[in-house]
Amino acid sequence: SQKIEQNSEALNIQEGKTATLTCNYTNYSPAYLQWYRQDPGRGPVFLLLIRENEKEKRKERLKVTFDTTLKQSLFHITASQPADSATYLCALDRGAAGNKLTFGGGTRVLVKP
């Protein structure tokens, strides 16, 4: 069966360090992968998209990698700040027509000052 796995344990990290989150998937052949941020009581907010033919994508302090052989994406927050504390969700397209995304369960990040 299709599965998207993110580390369900919260990631506690010291301010200024790099947070690295993983997103593993099975039985998918996604054309692209997206990362979202979700704050308590709010809807997810889009951060980055990476396509299957891209190895790496950057946006400010964020970096995403996509390895279709390992079926894994890594999401890095460099020079982390307390304001980065949130839950981060990865999402894959279902490989069918239309923009139907399937989301992982999310990883909560807590950046301590």
Next chain:
Amino acid sequence: DAGVIQSPRHEVTEMGQEVTLRCKPISGHNSLFWYRQTMMRGLELLIYFNNNVPIDDSGMPEDRFSAKMPNASFSTLKIQPSEPRDSAVYFCASTLDSSYNSPLHFGNGTRLTVT
């Protein structure tokens, strides 16, 4: 840009009652999605519309759930009759087009509690 607007923000109802959730997508977006989020199952796609037409409702849990999009600026998700297991946060999202790489814009959700 007002973003995706959902109402109500919170809904508490008794089992057996009808519940209607509302969504106004971002103007100009032609695809709309309804998701449900719970601790156990995460974020699940219920149904999506393209140009006001339901394209895929395979995620709708049962016949008690129905969704409509009478025009480009309004959609409803109805649960009749509601059950305690329907308690969740329901999100509406819209996107500019239905192509693969168009990011979703989510509303802030409706937290539904069925007692």
